[in-house]
């Protein structure tokens with residue numbers, strides 16, 4: 835088993851029912867209800883994705899407390915060492931967290947896709963994207979002027 839697959843299995847196992855928050859975005863005009871997420875595992879993936887987003891935000895916030903000038907000085911100094919440089923360490927941490935976020939995004943929407951019925955998949959054909967709304971409802975919606983693509987619509 836790989837490091838990341840172990841991490842995923844362990845983290846999903848640790849998510850409590852109380853950490854699973856129901857999405858509370860109402861269905862908007864033009865959106866078509868095509869299903870509902872029943873699987874607790876898929877809901878846990880959603881919760882884990884939210885936790886990682888929070889970690890990313892916290893890390894960025896803590897980084898903004900660094901003195902920008904000190905960071906630049908450290909990066910340009912002759913004895914710059916990426917192993918101990920605060921900025922380099924932060925960049926590496928962010929990169930790993932972003933990889934987890936991307937993986938969880940892809941995993942979540944793939945899981946949602948496979949929860950859908952044949953009838954729902956036919957309805958999606960006529961639309962451009964899917965989203966999650968109140969009480970784990972899955973909706974199909976039409977492309978907006980912003981050019982929404984599959985995967986957009988997940989409230990964070």
Ligand SMILES: [Zn+2]
Nearest residue numbers: 909919921922
């Ligand atoms: Zn550095």
